[in-house]
Structure formats: C-alpha cells, structure tokens
Amino acid sequence: MSAPTAEQPTIYKGLAGVVVDKTAVSKVVPETNSLTYRGYAVQDLAQHCSFEQVAYLLWHGELPTDVQLADFSQKERANRRLDRTAASILSKIPDTCHPMDVVRTAISFLGTEDSAEDDPSPSANLAKSLRMLAVLPTIVAADMRRRRGLEPIAPHHGLGYSENFLNMVFGEVPDPVIVKAFEKSMVLYAEHSFNASTFAARVVTSTQSDIYSAVTAAIGALKGSLHGGANEAVMHDMIDIDRPERAREWLSAKLDNKDKVMGFGHRVYKNGDSRVPTMRAALEDISAHFGEDKWLTIYAELEDEMGKRTGIKPNLDFPTGPAYFLMGFDIPAFTPIFVMSRITGWTAHIMEQVASNALIRPLSAYDGQAQRSLAVG
Ligand SMILES: CC(=O)SCCNC(=O)CCNC(=O)[C@H](O)C(C)(C)COP(=O)(O)OP(=O)(O)OC[C@H]1O[C@@H](n2cnc3c(N)ncnc32)[C@H](O)[C@@H]1OP(=O)(O)O
Numbered sequence: 001m002s003a004p005t006a007e008q009p010t011i012y013k014g015l016a017g018v019v020v021d022k023t024a025v026s027k028v029v030p031e032t033n034s035l036t037y038r039g040y041a042v043q044d045l046a047q048h049c050s051f052e053q054v055a056y057l058l059w060h061g062e063l064p065t066d067v068q069l070a071d072f073s074q075k076e077r078a079n080r081r082l083d084r085t086a087a088s089i090l091s092k093i094p095d096t097c098h099p100m101d102v103v104r105t106a107i108s109f110l111g112t113e114d115s116a117e118d119d120p121s122p123s124a125n126l127a128k129s130l131r132m133l134a135v136l137p138t139i140v141a142a143d144m145r146r147r148r149g150l151e152p153i154a155p156h157h158g159l160g161y162s163e164n165f166l167n168m169v170f171g172e173v174p175d176p177v178i179v180k181a182f183e184k185s186m187v188l189y190a191e192h193s194f195n196a197s198t199f200a201a202r203v204v205t206s207t208q209s210d211i212y213s214a215v216t217a218a219i220g221a222l223k224g225s226l227h228g229g230a231n232e233a234v235m236h237d238m239i240d241i242d243r244p245e246r247a248r249e250w251l252s253a254k255l256d257n258k259d260k261v262m263g264f265g266h267r268v269y270k271n272g273d274s275r276v277p278t279m280r281a282a283l284e285d286i287s288a289h290f291g292e293d294k295w296l297t298i299y300a301e302l303e304d305e306m307g308k309r310t311g312i313k314p315n316l317d318f319p320t321g322p323a324y325f326l327m328g329f330d331i332p333a334f335t336p337i338f339v340m341s342r343i344t345g346w347t348a349h350i351m352e353q354v355a356s357n358a359l360i361r362p363l364s365a366y367d368g369q370a371q372r373s374l375a376v377g
C-alpha cells in the first residue's frame with residue numbers, strides 16, 4: 001500500500017480506531033473486558049447502587065453522600081410531571097410512529113419551553129439534565145399506555161426512579177426481582193464513552209448549540225438498529241425464531257445471506273461486551289421468576305452457534321431485549337427506555353464538551369468530478 005498523500009490521505013472509515021478527545025466520564029478497556037464509570041466498575045455499580053446514585057456519579061464525578069442523594073432525589077421527584085402544553089403536543093403525534101420519534105420530539109419541545117435554553121453554564125446545564133432525566137419516564141410510560149389505549153398514570157413522588165417508572169407503565173410496582181433487574185439495565189445502559197449517539201451530542205455541543213438540541217441529535221443516532229435500536233431488533237428476531245430448535249438453522253441462514261445478526265458484535269469490544277454477564281444474569285433472574293426459559297434457551301443456542309461460526313459475541317442489547325420483553329414492555333418501547341438511562345451519559349459528555357470545547361469538524365477526501373467549466377449561454 002502506498003503512503004498517504006494530500007491527494008490520497010488515509011481514511012478512517014467510520015472513525016474506527018480514531019481517538020478524538022479525552023474524557024473523564026468512563027473508560028472502556030476491551031483487552032480486559034472492563035468498563036468503569038468515573039473509576040468504578042460497572043458491574044459493582046449495577047450490583048450495589050441505585051440508578052439515581054449512578055446518575056449523580058456521572059454528573060458530579062463522585063458518588064453522593066446520603067444528604068446529597070436525598071437532595072438529588074427530592075429534585076428529581078419534583079421534576080417528574082409533564083406540563084399540560086407538552087402533554088397536549090405529544091398526544092397529537094400519530095400513535096403509529098415509532099416511540100423514539102415521540103421522545104425526540106418531546107426533548108426538542110422541552111427546549112422551546114426553557115427560557116434558559118441557551119445558557120451553557122454548568123449549573124444551568126445540570127438543572128436541564130435533571131429535568132430531562134426526571135420527565136423522560138413520564139413521557140415513555142404515557143406513550144406506551146397511549147399505544148395500548150390506556151390513560152396515563154401520574155408520577156408517584158413516594159417511589160424511587162425505577163419503581164415509579166414501572167408503576168406508571170403497569171399501574172403497580174412489580175415484584176422486587178423485576179425492579180432490581182430493570183434497575184441493573186438502567187445502570188448498564190447509562191454510559192459508554194464515545195459511542196455514536198454520545199458523539200453526535202458532542203458534535204452538536206461543539207458548535208455552541210444548546211443541550212436540548214444535542215440530546216435530540218443523540219436520540220436520533222440511538223434509534224438506528226446498529227446502535228440502540230438493536231435491543232428491539234433482537235426481540236423481533238427471537239419471536240421470528242419462536243422455537244429453540246429452530247435457532248441454529250435461522251442463524252445459519254442469516255450468516256449465509258451475509259446479514260448482520262442483531263445483538264452481536266461491537267466496534268470496541270472484540271472479545272465480548274463487559275456488561276453482558278451482568279445483564280444475562282438479570283435475564284436469568286427474570287426467566288426464573290416467570291418460570292419461562294424459552295428466550296434464554298434461544299439466547300444460548302444463538303450465542304453458541306454464532307461463536308462457532310464467527311467467534312462474534314453478544315453485546316448488551318442481546319440480553320436486554322428478551323429481559324424487557326419478559327418484564328412486559330412492548331418492543332417499540334425498548335430503545336426509548338435506553339434513552340431514559342443514556343440521558344445521564346449524554347449530558348455528562350455535553351457538560352464535559354462545554355468545559356473544554358473545540359469545534360468538531362473532520363476532513364474528507366474528495367472523490368467526485370474533477371474541476372470542470374460551467375457551460376454558460
Ligand atoms: C448498545 C449498542 O449500541 S451495542 C451495538 C448494537 N448493534 C448491533 O447489535 C447490530 C449488529 N452488530 C453490528 O452491526 C456490528 O457488530 C457493529 C455495527 C455493532 C460494529 O460494527 P463494526 O465495528 O463496524 O464492525 P464490522 O461491521 O466492520 O464487522 C467486522 C466483521 O464482523 C462481521 N460482523 C460484525 N458484527 C456482526 C454481526 N452482528 N453479524 C454478522 N457479522 C458481523 C462483519 O460482517 C465484518 O465481517 P467482514 O470483515 O467479513 O466483512
């Protein structure tokens with residue numbers, strides 16, 4: 001291969017392997033299968049911490065003291081309600097559209113209501129981040145109920161973040177096994193360095209645009225099936241497979257057809273996703289709770305066959321898809337639930353970008369028409 005020149009520079013397609021900036025929010029080490037948020041291993045956080053504690057950690061760099069957590073929770077609970085104008089706007093969106101479009105529109109609309117939208121100070125951006133974190137479950141739950149022809153359930157200020165969300169969806173707080181598994185998924189989904197949606201948020205922020213615009217862009221990036229949308233695609237595939245004895249044949253057909261198998265592979269992890277063991281264990285807990293092992297068996301068949309055929313391992317969306325399905329969520333709500341969690345990581349990165357900004361503007365190598373004369377007259 002010849003050396004790169006000004007005319008033919010090296011192209012890093014998809015920015016693969018390119019380090020574009022520093023971050024202190026999280027560290028992904030694929031070689032040791034490790035992921036830390038602000039220095040803490042994610043599996044320890046998922047085991048021992050609430051989602052509220054993890055949100056605080058991502059934003060402030062340290063876990064909260066009891067007093068700080070009480071203050072944080074009080075503010076989060078006070079921001080859960082969706083105002084009447086926003087609720088009315090969202091109720092007019094066709095219920096045939098994907099719920100990610102509802103969430104994207106909702107965040108964009110929240111920006112229009114905020115008189116401090118363009119204030120990029122740390123305190124203003126923190127307040128806006130908390131507002132989005134608090135109100136997103138209300139939006140996602142109301143939209144899920146709307147699609148089921150049900151009235152929304154108001155937030156319950158006596159309940160923690162996950163319990164309140166589950167109560168707004170199902171009209172009751174489910175068994176603690178389900179609440180814990182859900183909470184773990186929220187912790188695992190919260191942050192993952194410069195993934196596509198976070199990078200989209202950082203690109204928008206780098207132009208000195210506002211936090212709502214950055215989050216709106218991130219939601220658009222997360223929707224795609226190569227990113228967050230994969231958790232929905234995984235469940236559609238598992239339903240398509242239907243019987244565990246069909247799983248290997250189904251997978252072979254996909255690979256023979258050169259199709260991507262959803263829920264497998266990762267840009268950074270090439271030897272397995274650090275979050276999968278924790279989420280798979282949560283899926284096992286839920287499956288045992290419901291006495292339903294069909295999805296877990298399909299999971300194991302696909303994982304084994306994919307390993308044998310390609311060596312490619314599952315990513316976080318693989319166990320989360322069937323876990324959310326067993327919890328009782330409808331499939332199009334899976335990626336909006338991911339948004340409820342990732343809002344923490346996105347906004348932590350937005351605030352980091354604001355604090356040390358440089359316009360993000362890469363170069364391209366032109367391969368279009370050579371310069372030519374315009375035929376005039
Ligand atoms: C929370 C998250 O966002 S996790 C990611 C969720 N996304 C998915 O699950 C979608 C399915 N997975 C994929 O499409 C990919 O693995 C991605 C997009 C996640 C990462 O892709 P990249 O880093 O660009 O790797 P790339 O697509 O170049 O794959 C390298 C090789 O592995 C193959 N490969 C990678 N993932 C898969 C897969 N899921 N199914 C089949 N083959 C795959 C590719 O076909 C390619 O093979 P080749 O070299 O023979 O052409």
Ligand SMILES: O=C([O-])CC(=O)C(=O)O
Binds near residue numbers: 191194196227268316
């Ligand atoms: O890091 C990535 O490219 C995708 C991912 O796993 C995430 O965003 O959680």
